[in-house]
Amino acid sequence: MSADRGRRRRPKLLPYLLIGPTVLAMVLVLGYPLVDMVVLAFQDMTREQLFSGAAPPWAGLDQFRKILGDGFFWTVVGRTVLFTAVTVVLTVLCGLFTAQLMHRVSPWVRAVISGVLVTVWAMPAMVAASIFRWLFDTDYGVTNWVLSELPGVDMIHHNWFIDPWQGFTIIVAVVVWGSLPFAAITLRAALAQVPHELEESAVLDGARPFQVFRHVTLPVIRPVLLMVTTLNAIWNFGVFNQIWLMRGGQPEREYYLLGVYSFIESFAVNRYSTGAAIALVTVVLLLAGSVVYLRQMLRTGELE
Amino acid sequence: MAIRMSYRPLVLTFLLSLAATGCSSGSGSGSEAGGKLTVWLAVDAQESWPQLVQSTNDRFTKAHPGVQVDVQYQQWTTKNQKLDAVLAGKNVPDVVEMGNSETTNYIVNGAFAAVDPARFDQSDAWLPALADACRADGKTYCVPYYVGARVAIYRTDQFSGAGVAGAPKTYPELLSALDKLKGTYSAGDPNYSALYMPGRYWYAAMAFVKDAGGEIAVKDGGKWKSSLSSPQSVAGLTEWKRLIDTYYVGDRAKDNSDQPAVIGQGRVGVFYGNTWEADAAADERSGGDPKLKDKFGTFPFPGPSGKLLPPFLGGSTLAVPAKSTRKDLAADWIKMFTDRESQKTLIEVNTLPNNTTQLAEVAGGGINGPAAQAAATGGWMTPFAPGWTSVEKSNILPEMLERIANGKQSVQDATREADQRINEVINER
Numbered sequence: 001m002s003a004d005r006g007r008r009r010r011p012k013l014l015p016y017l018l019i020g021p022t023v024l025a026m027v028l029v030l031g032y033p034l035v036d037m038v039v040l041a042f043q044d045m046t047r048e049q050l051f052s053g054a055a056p057p058w059a060g061l062d063q064f065r066k067i068l069g070d071g072f073f074w075t076v077v078g079r080t081v082l083f084t085a086v087t088v089v090l091t092v093l094c095g096l097f098t099a100q101l102m103h104r105v106s107p108w109v110r111a112v113i114s115g116v117l118v119t120v121w122a123m124p125a126m127v128a129a130s131i132f133r134w135l136f137d138t139d140y141g142v143t144n145w146v147l148s149e150l151p152g153v154d155m156i157h158h159n160w161f162i163d164p165w166q167g168f169t170i171i172v173a174v175v176v177w178g179s180l181p182f183a184a185i186t187l188r189a190a191l192a193q194v195p196h197e198l199e200e201s202a203v204l205d206g207a208r209p210f211q212v213f214r215h216v217t218l219p220v221i222r223p224v225l226l227m228v229t230t231l232n233a234i235w236n237f238g239v240f241n242q243i244w245l246m247r248g249g250q251p252e253r254e255y256y257l258l259g260v261y262s263f264i265e266s267f268a269v270n271r272y273s274t275g276a277a278i279a280l281v282t283v284v285l286l287l288a289g290s291v292v293y294l295r296q297m298l299r300t301g302e303l304e
Numbered sequence: 305m306a307i308r309m310s311y312r313p314l315v316l317t318f319l320l321s322l323a324a325t326g327c328s329s330g331s332g333s334g335s336e337a338g339g340k341l342t343v344w345l346a347v348d349a350q351e352s353w354p355q356l357v358q359s360t361n362d363r364f365t366k367a368h369p370g371v372q373v374d375v376q377y378q379q380w381t382t383k384n385q386k387l388d389a390v391l392a393g394k395n396v397p398d399v400v401e402m403g404n405s406e407t408t409n410y411i412v413n414g415a416f417a418a419v420d421p422a423r424f425d426q427s428d429a430w431l432p433a434l435a436d437a438c439r440a441d442g443k444t445y446c447v448p449y450y451v452g453a454r455v456a457i458y459r460t461d462q463f464s465g466a467g468v469a470g471a472p473k474t475y476p477e478l479l480s481a482l483d484k485l486k487g488t489y490s491a492g493d494p495n496y497s498a499l500y501m502p503g504r505y506w507y508a509a510m511a512f513v514k515d516a517g518g519e520i521a522v523k524d525g526g527k528w529k530s531s532l533s534s535p536q537s538v539a540g541l542t543e544w545k546r547l548i549d550t551y552y553v554g555d556r557a558k559d560n561s562d563q564p565a566v567i568g569q570g571r572v573g574v575f576y577g578n579t580w581e582a583d584a585a586a587d588e589r590s591g592g593d594p595k596l597k598d599k600f601g602t603f604p605f606p607g608p609s610g611k612l613l614p615p616f617l618g619g620s621t622l623a624v625p626a627k628s629t630r631k632d633l634a635a636d637w638i639k640m641f642t643d644r645e646s647q648k649t650l651i652e653v654n655t656l657p658n659n660t661t662q663l664a665e666v667a668g669g670g671i672n673g674p675a676a677q678a679a680a681t682g683g684w685m686t687p688f689a690p691g692w693t694s695v696e697k698s699n700i701l702p703e704m705l706e707r708i709a710n711g712k713q714s715v716q717d718a719t720r721e722a723d724q725r726i727n728e729v730i731n732e733r
Contacts, residue, residue, distance in 0.1 A: 046733055047413040050392045051626070138555035139495065156494065159557050162710050249381055250504075250559075250699045252706070267385050268697035269729055270409075 040276040047270055056273070063277035072253075073261075073278070077285070080237060080257045083168065087236045090176045092229055095183025102188050114185070121181035129245035132174045136160045161247070164254035171255075174242045179235065183228050190224035191217070223297075230293035237286055258282045341633055342397040343375045344387070346620065349401075350377045351590060352580055356649045360641045367640075371633060381561075384693065391415055396625045398634040404437035404619045405686035407446055409693040411438075412733055416445040416623040417631050425643035429659040433617035433685050447638050448658035450650050451619035452578040453679035454507065456605040462489065462573050463601075471603035478574075478606050482551050485573035493571060494553065500567065500575035501548050503556035503709030504702035507616040508576045509544050514614045514684045515607035516540030520701075521687040521730055528689040530726035532704070533719040541708060541715045543608050548709055556709040559702060565591030576605060579654045579672045604674045615675075617683040619658070687730070694729040 041063055045056035067073045098117075102110050120128075135143050138159040147155040161167035194217050202212045218225075240259040247255055256264070258278065266275025341364075349357050361373045376397070378386065384406060390396050402410065410416055421427040421444045434448035456478070458471070463481065466488040472478040485498040501508060510520060518537030521530045531537060548556065554566070560577065564584035567575055568591055575581075582600035584590040607613035622642065624634045640646065647657040654672045656679055657663055666676035686692055695701070704722035707713040713721070 047388070047409070047415075048733060050388065051410075051413050051415045053392075138557070157553065157555070159555055159710075161557060162712065250702060252699075252703050264698055267388065268699075269694045270388075270697075270732070 037276045037279060040273055041280045043273050045272040050272070059273060063273050064281070067274060067277055067281065076256050076258055076261050083172070083239070083257055084233055084237045087172055087175045087179070087239075088229060088232045090172065091179045091183050091232050091236075092225070094176060094180055095187050095228065096225075098180065098184035099187035099191050102184070103191050117181040117184055120177065121185075123178075125178055125241040126245060128178055129174055129242045132170060133246050133248075136170055161252075161255075164252075167246075167255065171242055171246055174246065175236060175239055178242075179232055183232065186224060186228050187221065190221040194220045226293065226296055230290065233289060234286060237289070238282065258285075339370050340372045340374055341399070341630055341637060343373060343637065344378050344383070344397045344400040345375055346380055346383065346401050346403075347377050348620075349375075351584070352655070353650060353653050356641070356646055359649070360637065360646060363640050364637050367636070368633060373637065384697065391625060391627065394627065396627045398624065398628040398630045399637055400623055400625060401449065402446060402621050402623050404434050404451075404617070404621055405696065406693055407437045407621060407623065408440075408688045409690055409733070410623070411440045411445045412690050415626060417626045417628065418443040418445055419447060419624060419635055419638075420444075421447075423635060424639050426647075426659040426661060429661045431617070431619070431658055431660060431663070431679075433679075433683065434619045434621055434658055437685065437688060438621055438623075446621035446623035447642055449620040449622050449642055450647075450658055451617055451656045451679060452580075453615040453617055453656060453675045453683055454511070454576055454578055454605070455602045455615065455675045455678055456574055457567075457577055457579070457582045457600050457602050458574045459572070459596075459599055460601045461599050465489075466573075471601060472606060473603075475606045475608050475610070482574065486551060489573065490553075496571045496573075497552045497554055498573045499547060499551035500554070500563070500572040501544075501552045502554060502558040502560055502563075503548065503706045504559035505576075506559075506701040506705055507618065508560070509541060509705050510701070511576075511605075511613050511616060511684070512540040512544040512608070513537045514540070515609045515611070516543070517609075521689060521726065523687075523689075528687060528691075528730045530723040530730060532726070533716065533723050538715050538719060540608075541705075541719065545708055545715065557706050562591070568592030568596065570596065579675050582671070583654060600671070602671055602674045604678045612678055612681060615678045615683045617679060617685055619656075689730045691730040691732040694732060695726050698725075698729070700725045 040056075042059060042061070043056040044059040044062065048054070049056045098113070102113050105113070135141055138144070138157055143160075144155040144158050147153050160170055198216050199212055202216050207215070238259045239257060240263065243251055243255055243257060243260050244263075251260055251264075259282070262275045262278040262282065264275075265271050265278060345357065357375055361375070364373055365371065378401075380403070383401075387397075387400060407416075421430075424447055427447075430448045431451055434451055435444075438444050438446040438448065456471075462485060463470075466481075466484040468481040468484050472481050482498040486496075489496045490498070513520065513532070513536070516536045516539045518534055518540050519531050520537075521528050523529075532541075563575065563577055564581050564587075566572065567581070567585035570593060579602055582602070585592040585600070586594055586597040588594055605613040605615070622638045624631050624638070628634055642658060644662070647659070647662055651657055651662065651666055651672075656666065656672070656676055660680070663676050663680055666672055667680055686696070689695075700722050704718045707718045708715055712718075
């Protein structure tokens with residue numbers, strides 16, 4: 001009897017033991033700062049308290065009232081949402097296209113593409129942003145020079161960042177460029193799961209390529225597609241490095257996204273609590289977005 | 305089942321990506337061993353007077369055997385963010401270099417320990433531009449280190465090539481010299497600027513504001529108020545914009561941080577900067593061109609008002625954080641680093657000293673003479689307001705100037721907007 005119970009209990013305990021260290025690490029590395037940030041958002045912390053270590057006074061919902069009533073904050077929210085939508089759509093479409101390409105080409109071409117993708121992936125955002133910044137430099141950039149070689153085009157001394165639409169086009173390019181490898185490689189793995197017989201029989205039944213994709217391929221890769229889309233949305237919503245670096249550490253107000261805005265309020269203007277409140281609102285917005293993903297995940301789980 | 309099996313690479317890639325993001329956010333902060341003095345200096349010391357740091361450390365370790373000095377060099381753009389982060393903890397540097405526009409906020413918030421001025425060499429002759437930035441409530445919280453006064457630096461060979469006789473003394477003479485340079489060198493080179501004046505170079509632009517009788521901000525009944533949209537300030541900025549339009553062809557969204565490297569390309573006739581930037585422009589280590597050695601001269605920049613363009617007296621001070629556990633040793637290191645002998649070394653590398661006595665010795669002649677002269681006759685400092693660091697760090701001035709330089713906004717609109725933004729933060733601690 002007791003031996004029986006022991007045997008039954010062990011498999012229950014083991015998974016928790018295995019995941020324990022991970023959970024502990026997450027609580028220490030992510031949980032503590034997160035709790036601290038939430039608390040900070042409801043206080044009014046200034047540098048006096050920062051330097052002395054004294055407890056900051058409580059401010060209740062003041063910080064939130066301040067930012068939610070500020071038109072500029074909503075401009076930044078709208079800009080961030082638009083930026084995320086554009087980068088995610090572009091990343092997924094380009095990723096899907098690259099994955100399809102890799103699926104169809106000969107093995108050595110595929111190896112070359114994979115190699116290139118992994119190289120891009122291995123490049124830190126910092127390096128990538130610096131390289132793009134040099135490419136598009138006003139006075140010495142190669143892009144302006146190459147474009148000016150075309151007949152009838154004069155891009156000498158053209159500054160790409162004066163018009164934020166042009167500037168964001170380049171920033172979007174850097175971000176998509178950086179997140180493409182993950183999307184492409186993941187989707188390529190998913191495409192490999194599509195049973196060949198299914199595609200063949202669909203073609204035999206007279207389905208056109210797009211119809212094959214729509215009715216045969218898509219249902220199989222759907223969960224992965226969803227995962228790639230959601231993860232990209234989460235990453236790109238909080239994008240910071242690329243903008244910070246492309247604007248030389250001094251982004252203009254036209255280039256603020258939520259991450260940059262929160263950082264500037266916290267560490268440039270020294271309104272630590274306002275910065276924390278902005279970050280908190282960002283997290284809430286992201287969670288709202290993730291609900292869609294979680295629901296879909298649960299639903300696919302039920303189906304299986 | 306087959307489907308489930310091959311999700312494995314997927315999981316792997318996912319984990320790998322998590323690991324990759326995890327790595328990039330790591331930050332290092334070593335623990336301090338006993339008997340170590342940590343000194344934060346700005347990169348200028350590393351680039352332009354490393355021998356002074358070395359000799360000070362040698363003297364210091366001789367006087368305090370067993371104490372190791374760890375000098376860490378900081379970039380101006382990121383130094384204060386790092387400083388805030390460490391000041392919030394316990395593990396702070398023992399000496400930290402602070403620009404004279406940065407000190408006020410830290411002093412009012414109790415970040416620095418008071419020091420006894422009598423302990424330091426020539427403290428009765430400290431330059432007001434530096435000493436005032438260190439004083440609050442009758443106490444002294446930092447020690448003057450060096451000062452810089454910007455002057456006009458010109459290419460002597462291009463001046464003679466364009467037929468300009470000597471350094472201009474008045475504003476009309478300066479404009480005619482620039483016209484001649486432009487006429488001679490711009491035709492063959494679309495990248496040639498007679499005057500280098502990038503749009504975000506706010507120390508230059510604000511000098512024109514001061515020259516026209518304007519102010520960045522004024523103190524009115526205990527409160528600071530931005531006054532960039534005053535008629536005088538607007539007049540100064542309008543003249544500054546005219547200079548850019550007429551004589552500058554480069555990127556207007558830049559600041560002066562890579563000035564020596566750009567000047568080193570040899571396509572600039574006159575620029576506004578610190579004297580040592582002329583040396584840097586001829587030095588390969590800072591991106592300059594060694595062929596330009598001895599081809600630079602300096603003159604005090606004449607202002608449109610008829611007087612000298614009031615230079616920004618940008619300088620550095622050295623402070624001891626209140627949380628330092630080795631305050632006495634720190635003060636001792638600062639004492640050696642700023643005494644009369646050390647200041648002599650600074651003068652040798654064309655930097656201006658921290659006191660009026662030695663400044664008078666420099667003003668006599670040499671390439672740094674005009675700068676010393678300008679520093680001695682007057683100059684301006686950023687407002688000693690509690691929130692001034694916030695104004696600087698949120699880039700309100702460079703952004704305003706960039707919009708003016710690019711023609712995105714009129715001087716009036718841009719300054720009015722900047723006034724608003726500055727007023728929001730300048731009185732905040």
